Amino acid sequence: MAFEERKGLHVAIIMDGNGRWAKRRGLPRVAGHRAGVAAVRRVVERAAELEIGTLTVYAFSADNWRRPPSEVRSLMGLIAAYLRIECARLRDQGVRLEAIGRLDRIPGILQRAITNTEAATAGGERLTLRVAIDYSAREAIARAAAGALVAADRLIANRPDAPEVIERLISEDLTAQCGDVDLLIRTGGEKRLSDFLLWECAYAEFYFSDRMWPEFGAADLDEAVREFGHRERRFGTVPAAASTSVEEQAGSVQ
Helix, strand or coil: CCHHHCCCCEEEEECCCHHHHHHHCCCCHHHHHHHHHHHHHHHHHHHHHCCCCEEEEEEEEHHHHHCCHHHHHHHHHHHHHHHHHHHHHHHHCCEEEEEECCHHHCCHHHHHHHHHHHHHCCCCCCEEEEEEEEECHHHHHHHHHHHHHHHCCCCCCCCCCHHHHHHHHHHHHHHCCCCCCCEEEECCCCCCCCCCCCCCCCCCEEEECCCCHHHCCHHHHHHHHHHHHHCCCCCCCCCHHHHHHHHHHHHHHC
């Protein structure tokens, strides 16, 4: 389904705070990740009810490979288990799953879970759930740029608008399916992008929550979307009233 045919917001979430949530309770970090899986279920269900068109969640970054091997194995296993357990529920709710990132580097058991869930939910039209696994926005941009250079090799030779052509090709590669991000949510109190959807978030509205991800629920998503609705998105322009005022001032100068 092309992006132009999709409806609703594109919301992206950096699900931060699992480890700190567990530490505060004297639990191992993996307990926080397990609790985080329950939060994913709550938020996905509410996103579908809110008619959000696309929900992209940051499950495992390319930098996360540097965590202790035991934690990495647990994370990979939890993601695979989530997909197996939730596959039927996602399908029944009209949720289409799509995984993004370097999927060639993840364990075979997770690759198979992704393939099976993507196939089973391919007909979902209510919500697209994109799970970023072994994902790096810088790497995604670099791959898109390399592809754009190959595609435009002779097309743009010696053309003054070559940078614009390259930018268009990169943007088409990165946003063709789901478009740019409208609202970026980060939990856990931190305020940074952490190499997540850098290109797609160029004009996104940011919402930072102090709640740890395992504590984040439907009401919190409601609040984030409600606040987003009160934001004025200008995309580099000025409000209509301000634009009129500028034109009036220009006329008075003449």
